[in-house]
Amino acid sequence: MDKEIKIIVIGGSAGSYNVIKKILLALPVGFPLPIVFCLHRLKEVRNGFVESLNINSKIIVREPDDKDLIKPGFAYLSPANYHLLVEPGRNFALSTEDNINYSRPSIDLTFDTAGYAFRQKMAGIILSGANSDGAKGLYSAFKNGAYTIVQDPDNASFKAMPMEALKLFKPHQTLSDDEIVSFINSLSSNNYV
Amino acid sequence: MEDISLKDIKRVIDTIYLTRGVDFSNYAFSSFKRRIKRFLEMNKIRDVNGFIEKIKDESEFADIFIKEVTVNVTEMFRDPSFWVVLRDKVIPSIKFDHSLKIWHAACSTGEEVYSMAILLKEAGLLNNAEITATDINKHVLKVATKGLYQIRNQEINSKNYEAFGGKGNLSDYYTLGDNTVQFDKQLVSNVDFLCHDLALDSSPGKFDLIICRNVLIYFNFDLQEKVLQTFVQSLSKDSYLGIGSKESINWCRSARAFEEVSFEEKIYRKTSDNL
């Protein structure tokens, strides 16, 4: 694997919340990479989610505004009712276009645009979920050189999302939630400058 | 679908500019690219060269592309708390002369214009208002002028109206058709619907309040700056600008003309002309 990962992008839906809490709990202060969470969430509830993720997280979780720079050491959460895209200039962009594959935010779109912007410098992880969003996007990032991980369906509360990805291509690794946490932590030691 | 190359995207942009005079060169890259890909997929077009020839030769086809490539999704009272702050704080503090002048910049199919008209009507101000509603897309303006909407969109609209704390039911303002609802035309009798391009056209007048939500997200930094300059020119002193809940003008040079009125709802007051 290319040791020079510059961004971690994680897609999750039903059953992914606990894995995400685990990841955030494990990350040390000063974690040197940006982590982007594209998560399915209620459209009409703007407040509360990011606050709940910040509890017990040592790094700050933010909902980015349009065109915000992607900074190392922060976690970012897709805002309610918007698609979250990554621009080649390595900042975010938002969109209100219709649901894609029944979802807004569309995990496909976040993976796809981040993969285009970061290529082999991205690590993409797909977690538990009860639908098919994310698979195509992660595959497109994979084709652009991204390092890809799928949560082991047997370890996921809802298998559909990981299964859909595994149907489409063979990711670099299929891991349990704990292994995913260790993987992310291992990226940090490779990246301290 | 294969990825579309940067070179081909540029060729599409150049062709549209030369043949139709619409300038997409300063649109945000990722969403614009996604919209081109979506258009090609929907129309089952695989040959990009043929596609570019077609937008060059067939103006009607090019116009359909222009309409489809921009995002027109909208709803009434989107982010109800934004409309609450407008109703309770912003509008009461505007000291207008003869009429309250409002510009809905890039109003799409007009849902926000009707939202504003309903808000003003319930505040007893509708007859004092002069509203200019503009968009680059003639098709959406036609829909807005008619006030005829799909019935399936009314669920979210009604939910938003309720969360906004409207005085009645949203259905008080429309009559039911087969699959449609017809909003009361009286609501928009003081509205001018005009075709206006934020990228190329100059200011359409002076206003007490400009609403431009979820439009700047489709533009890059340069175009955002340019549009914000147009807004500064179009606002009188102590008048207001409202943008989308996740948009930001903070990094723009022209943001210096404004102070923040509501951080949560992204509402600003113009305090000076100095840029």
Ligand SMILES: C[S@@+](CC[C@H](N)C(=O)[O-])C[C@H]1O[C@@H](n2cnc3c(N)ncnc32)[C@H](O)[C@@H]1O
């Ligand atoms: C997503 S809609 C905004 C809807 C509404 N304000 C809301 O937030 O619900 C964006 C609108 O911007 C318009 N638009 C795009 N480029 C434009 C331009 N250069 N000048 C004027 N309008 C433009 C599109 O036609 C579209 O109707």
